[in-house]
Amino acid sequence: EADIYQTPRYLVIGTGKKITLECSQTMGHDKMYWYQQDPGMELHLIHYSYGVNSTEKGDLSSESTVSRIRTEHFPLTLESARPSHTSQYLCASSEGTEETQYFGPGTRLLVL
């Protein structure tokens, strides 16, 4: 089982602010993912990475960006937050050929 951490857990911020959601895992997993989930709705993949310096956009269009400079770290950045970005953001990781994804606790974002 992966140890995967997300900070902050909750964030309330004003429109136009730049924010970075942190995600770290300690298991050395090569693949990492960011999902967006609204209440009662399915998870939507917004970014993924299969290793250092590799990132791809997911199935749901997002105005966020990600980076993968270190294996254990996969931050997500919103350059200018808007109320439409209000959601829960979930980070996950998986190892090698294993497809099981392990999730962090999530960040609940509210943009006013």
Next chain:
Amino acid sequence: QKEVEQNSGPLSVPEGAIASLNCTYSDRGSQSFFWYRQYSGKSPELIMFIYSNGDKEDGRFTAQLNKASQYVSLLIRDSQPSDSATYLCAVSNGDSWGKLQFGAGTQVVVTP
């Protein structure tokens, strides 16, 4: 048509009874199938996965896969109030990215 479909529920189950959850998927090339449990306000946690047609049992949980009919189900035996949660079905097409397609989930409510 969504790629992974589940009845949203809520599915009301008396304590001690069997809860039966269904999931259908559209991609015939799907290889791996996962069930996650998500408590309200929390992140998904893996219950079990199944790759081959047939049944797979893990404690009170049984996953059933029928690739010809493109469905996967989850049975929860001896349902407990602590089983009250939303159950997410996830499907992988087996590509090297390890991406999963998630259903919107079925809410289960176990009544004492």
